[in-house]
Amino acid sequence: MSIIKYDVIPLVVIKRLPRYHRVLSELSAKGIGRISSQELAATMKITASQLRQDLSCFGSFGQQGYGYRVDQLLTEVNQILGLNYGTGMILVGAGFLGKALVNYENFQKRGFTIQAVFDQDPEVVGQSVNGIKVSNVSGLATYLQKNPTEIGIICTPAPAAQEVADVMVQSGIKGIWNFAPISLKVPEGVHVEHVHISESLMVLSFKIRQQYPNGD
Amino acid sequence: MSIIKYDVIPLVVIKRLPRYHRVLSELSAKGIGRISSQELAATMKITASQLRQDLSCFGSFGQQGYGYRVDQLLTEVNQILGLNYGTGMILVGAGFLGKALVNYENFQKRGFTIQAVFDQDPEVVGQSVNGIKVSNVSGLATYLQKNPTEIGIICTPAPAAQEVADVMVQSGIKGIWNFAPISLKVPEGVHVEHVHISESLMVLSFKIRQQYPNGD
Numbered sequence: 001m002s003i004i005k006y007d008v009i010p011l012v013v014i015k016r017l018p019r020y021h022r023v024l025s026e027l028s029a030k031g032i033g034r035i036s037s038q039e040l041a042a043t044m045k046i047t048a049s050q051l052r053q054d055l056s057c058f059g060s061f062g063q064q065g066y067g068y069r070v071d072q073l074l075t076e077v078n079q080i081l082g083l084n085y086g087t088g089m090i091l092v093g094a095g096f097l098g099k100a101l102v103n104y105e106n107f108q109k110r111g112f113t114i115q116a117v118f119d120q121d122p123e124v125v126g127q128s129v130n131g132i133k134v135s136n137v138s139g140l141a142t143y144l145q146k147n148p149t150e151i152g153i154i155c156t157p158a159p160a161a162q163e164v165a166d167v168m169v170q171s172g173i174k175g176i177w178n179f180a181p182i183s184l185k186v187p188e189g190v191h192v193e194h195v196h197i198s199e200s201l202m203v204l205s206f207k208i209r210q211q212y213p214n215g216d
Numbered sequence: 217m218s219i220i221k222y223d224v225i226p227l228v229v230i231k232r233l234p235r236y237h238r239v240l241s242e243l244s245a246k247g248i249g250r251i252s253s254q255e256l257a258a259t260m261k262i263t264a265s266q267l268r269q270d271l272s273c274f275g276s277f278g279q280q281g282y283g284y285r286v287d288q289l290l291t292e293v294n295q296i297l298g299l300n301y302g303t304g305m306i307l308v309g310a311g312f313l314g315k316a317l318v319n320y321e322n323f324q325k326r327g328f329t330i331q332a333v334f335d336q337d338p339e340v341v342g343q344s345v346n347g348i349k350v351s352n353v354s355g356l357a358t359y360l361q362k363n364p365t366e367i368g369i370i371c372t373p374a375p376a377a378q379e380v381a382d383v384m385v386q387s388g389i390k391g392i393w394n395f396a397p398i399s400l401k402v403p404e405g406v407h408v409e410h411v412h413i414s415e416s417l418m419v420l421s422f423k424i425r426q427q428y429p430n431g432d
Contacts (some may be wrong), residue, residue: 009426013424014419014423016419017419017422018412018415018419019415019416021418022412022415024327073283080422080426081418081421082418082421083421083424084428085425087421094321095316096311096312096313096315096316096319097313097316099312100311100312100313100316101413103311104413104414105311106397106413106414107414107417110414110418112417112421117353123349149406150424151352151417151420151424153422155281163366170260174424175420175421175423175424176420177416177417177420181322191420191424192420193416193417193420193423195413195416196234196238196321196328197317197319197320197411198234198322198323199234199235200393200411201323201328201367201393201409202233202234202237202298202299202410203231203233203234203299203409204231204367204391204392204393204407204408204409205297205299205303205328205367205391205425206296206297206298206366207228207230207391207407207409208298208366208390209298209301209392209409210271210296210298211422214298214389
């Protein structure tokens with residue numbers, strides 16, 4: 001099911017969607033039921049015209065003069081983002097970062113569940129991480145053939161990442177969330193989101209050194 | 217020292233700087249000495265006119281008809297980003313994520329060094345993480361007064377994060393790299409970069425569900 005009106009939504013709009021999700025979740029948690037487009041734009045730190053453009057990409061939500069209903073907008077954003085669908089994930093590389101992700105509650109809350117964890121280190125295989133027993137990565141392909149999974153998380157060191165990605169792709173994974181510091185090659189139809197953790201550290205360093213004005 | 221020509225560089229340009237850093241580092245590692253603005257723009261996935269605008273924010277680098285010298289441009293970008301200056305950092309919250317960061321080599325390579333690690337859990341205090349002994353967070357203010365530090369990393373659970381941030385700010389920290397899932401309040405002159413790890417997972421989820429074309 002797709003509620004998208006446009007064939008291809010500009011990437012810059014897509015990248016703002018998680019922020020809409022966050023802002024709307026916070027408004028909803030505060031019990032705010034309705035918000036004007038001016039206020040929502042200000043909270044999102046975008047212009048009112050950008051806001052209108054963004055929302056027009058997904059269909060029309062607001063009513064002239066009445067603003068937006070927060071819960072309704074949040075539901076729509078969740079649907080667009082594919083949240084709360086019970087998306088299955090597996091993770092390869094149970095080092096500190098891998099373990100941190102398995103223990104991270106925010107995914108679960110949004111409908112993303114890590115169902116299996118793999119590593120190649122015999123000392124790590126068999127360990128229990130947040131209730132999940134770490135399996136040997138040699139069984140990854142067999143597992144995925146028996147348990148088709150949408151998203152694969154790669155937390156291995158860089159040299160192992162491409163090989164793991166290849167197995168994932170051959171076994172039907174549709175999206176890779178890559179924390180390894182290496183660009184992955186994947187065929188058409190498979191998506192990769194590469195998390196560059198240090199990029200925001202560089203931005204922070206820049207702002208400190210250049211006495212950049214506050215705010216994000 | 218600042219080599220910035222403009223008073224305030226647009227945030228969208230600043231956020232592209234780490235990508236310049238990455239792309240130029242990769243070109244340099246491949247032994248590529250010179251690149252045309254068309255090629256660099258294509259590698260950066262921006263237009264040639266965006267590229268010219270970006271670089272004009274920092275001074276003029278290229279020579280008409282000769283393109284850019286990769287190493288020179290990389291040096292300038294490093295300077296602008298404040299890399300390779302030996303920036304000191306401390307980290308609070310030595311759970312899995314904190315330990316992952318302490319073990320992450322990519323910071324060190326770029327001149328960022330984690331010099332001390334703090335936690336409140338008596339079982340964690342005293343542990344050694346990548347050669348650094350974890351100290352009790354009760355000693356954070358005293359440590360920072362004796363060892364002025366530029367950047368504080370917060371990897372605590374959400375409820376503890378604001379209190380830790382307050383101590384950091386009172387003790388002269390200029391920038392906070394926040395991994396706790398909570399918005400921090402800091403005074404004017406202190407910068408916060410909030411790492412929202414799940415945002416890229418949501419973007420990935422969106423692309424899978426909407427059959428978005430490949431590429432980032």
